[in-house]
Amino acid sequence: MKPRPSGKAGFCTPSRTRVAIVAIAAIVLLTVVTRPSPSVASVSAVAGGASKHRRQLEREEQQQLEGKLRAEEEAEGEGGSVEQAEDDDDDGHGSTDDTDMGQHAAAQVEAQDAAERGWGEEQAAEAGGGGGGGTGGGTNLRKQWGEGPSEYAAALAGCTDLACLTMAAQKPRYPGQFLFPSFFVVGWQKSATTSLFFHLRGHPxxxxxxxxxxxxxxxxxxxxxxHCPQDAQEEYIHRVLRLPDVLESQLTSLSAEASTHYGRNGALLASGIHKVFPWLRIIASVREPINRAISMLAHNLDLSSKGCLTRREVYTCLKKELPGLNYSEPWEAWLQAWPRTQLYLVQYENMTSEESGVQVLQDIKRFLHIDPNLPATVEDDGSAGLPTLSQHNTRAQHLQRKGELKEGEEPEGWPIKRRQYEELLDIVRPDAERLAKLVRQHGFADSKEWLENWEMQWQATLDTCDKRGNCMIFP
Ligand SMILES: Nc1ncnc2c1ncn2[C@@H]1O[C@H](COP(=O)(O)OS(=O)(=O)O)[C@@H](OP(=O)(O)O)[C@H]1O
Structure with missing residues (x-):
């Protein structure tokens, strides 16, 4: 399980806080917690107020950040920057698509898709796990393998910044060579992204x-x-995206990373990342929102400020958090900025289910143009099996770490009244329906089944309610 610095999994916290905002937040928070408290009995109320205040500050911080970035972009636009001009030309498929670079990148992706589409059993057998990564096929971007590195590999080898990677992507590649980097897992937090990322990372x-x-x-x-800092770019390309290793593989390996703040910040990041890596493939996983929120709240028990769930008042916590959680708006931003063919939206419930999990993982690997039947697994009887998703980063682990659970114990359900749960459903249902609509409009899945998967989760909680309306949520 990955160690995660406290605060990283916050509900609404943009991880990168501006110094000024943090300073203001600290002053306001200090004011709240140091306010003279009239009695011992009011201490917990003050602590609750501080935590409420913290969340409020986090929301304001995010809004301020978004506002600031918008203002900066507008200011640049008034100065007639190229970036703004590109934005103005947006055709709904990424703001660089009307530029030469954008057209070129789109052509590259199409060519790659055409050449590599339909990875199946035959190709899997051909690659034999060694990592062919594509089926050849002729496009004007591709060249037959020669003696030395491809022009693309040679150009990449000298890259220390992102602009160099973007330019290099115009060079011809050999058949089977992937563009660098190849895919990102962008979210959502608590939707099995760690398990998915580890699963894909284990692929040869x-x-x-x-x-x-x-x-x-x-x-x-x-x-x-x-506008990434210059020195950080080289570090990112070499150490995080592993350019040397990928070049070593002759570009037959996919370079990838997973950062769950990207997805939920689609409005801020989707078009910018498209400008830098217009060929990238994007994977996002989403989970039934109430279960996801509980998973996150349990994770937040790690925070030094104590999480909202400390007193097991799940309803109060969820009522505060759920209105600020939203899938459809950020995902719409990704859809606006990226061609549909480069986006993959997966439902956590499908990916983690025994019935459909294997198929979902295969489908994701087809989307990435890699062998869907790898990494190889061995069944108990010694026969070859199909890869399944293991389970990482669980709520139980977080609660155990916090001392809320003993080693080996599993979390109980969370008590809630029926009317409270129904109130929460009224909060999450509209966004779930909007997302299901996007799923249908853009052909990610059968939207009826999609919504039913979440309705089943909701019904499962309602089915636990006794005659007095006492229910339990088991995420
Ligand atoms: N294979 C499988 N089956 C069922 N559930 C699974 C699986 N893999 C991960 N999970 C659950 O996903 C939750 C962790 O999600 P993430 O890894 O995305 O969390 S994080 O945002 O990176 O912290 C966390 O949920 P909770 O346990 O409810 O907290 C994990 O248990």
């Missing part, structure tokens, strides 16, 4: 980042992918 055709959550474009670039 993948050379993914050694650690999950580098949060490069969010934290290090301050949510401005086209």
């Amino acid at each position: 055709q993948v050379a993914a980042a050694h650690t999950k959550e580098p949060e490069f474009f969010s934290e290090q670039c301050g949510y401005r992918p086209t």
Whole structure:
């Protein structure tokens, strides 16, 4: 399980806080916690107020950050920057698509898709696990393998910044060579992204980042992918995205990373990341929102400020948090900025289910143009099996670490009244329906089944209610 610095999994916290905002937050927070308290009995109320205040500050911080970035972009636009001009030309498929670079990149992706589409049993057998990564096929971008590195590999070898990677992608590649980097897992938090990332990292055709959550474009670039600090770019390319290893594999390995703040910050990041890596494939996993929120609240028990669940008042916590959690708006931003063919939206419940999990993982690997039947697994009887998702980063682990559970204990359900749960459903249902609509409109899945998967979760909780309306949520 990955160690995660406290605060990283916050509900609404943009991880990269501006110094000024943090200073203001600290002053306000100090004011709250040091306010003279009239009696011992009011201490817990003050602590509760401080925590409420913290959340409020986090929300304000995010809003301020978004506002600031918008203002900066507008200011640049008034100065007639190229970036703004590109934005103005947006055709709904990424703001660089009307530029030469954008057209070229789109052509590359199409060519790659055409050449590599339909990875199946035959190709899997051909590659034999060694990592062919594609089926050849002729495009004007591709050249037959020669003696030395491809022009693309040669150009990449000298890259120490992101702009170099973007330019290099125009050079011809040999058949089977992947563009660098190849894919990102962008979210959502608590939707089995760690398990998915580890699963894909274990694939012989993948050379993914050694650690999950580098949060490069969010934290290090301050949510401005086209303005990343120069020195951090080289570190990111070489150490996180592992350019040397990928070049060593002759570009037959996929370079990848997983940062879960990217997905939920689609409005800030989607078009910027597209400008830098227009060929990238994006994977996002989403989970039934109430269960996801509980998983996150349990994770937040790690925070020094104590998490909301400390007193097991799950309803109060969820009622505060759920209105701020939203899938459809950020995902719409990804859809706006990226061609549909480069996006993969997966439902946690499908990916982690015994019935459909294997198939979902295969499908994700087809989307990435790698062998869907790897990494190889062995069944108990010694026969070859199909790879399944293991389980990492569980709520039980977080609660155990916090001392809320003993080693080996599993979390109980969370008590809630029926009317309270129904109130929470009223909060999450509209966004779930909007997301299901996007799922249908863009052909990610059968939207009826999609919504039913979450309705089943909701019904399962309602089925636990006794005659007095006492229910339990088992995420
Ligand atoms: N294979 C499988 N089956 C069922 N559930 C699974 C699986 N893999 C991960 N999980 C659950 O996903 C939750 C962790 O999600 P993430 O790894 O995305 O969390 S994080 O945002 O990176 O912290 C966490 O959920 P909770 O246990 O409810 O907290 C994990 O238990």
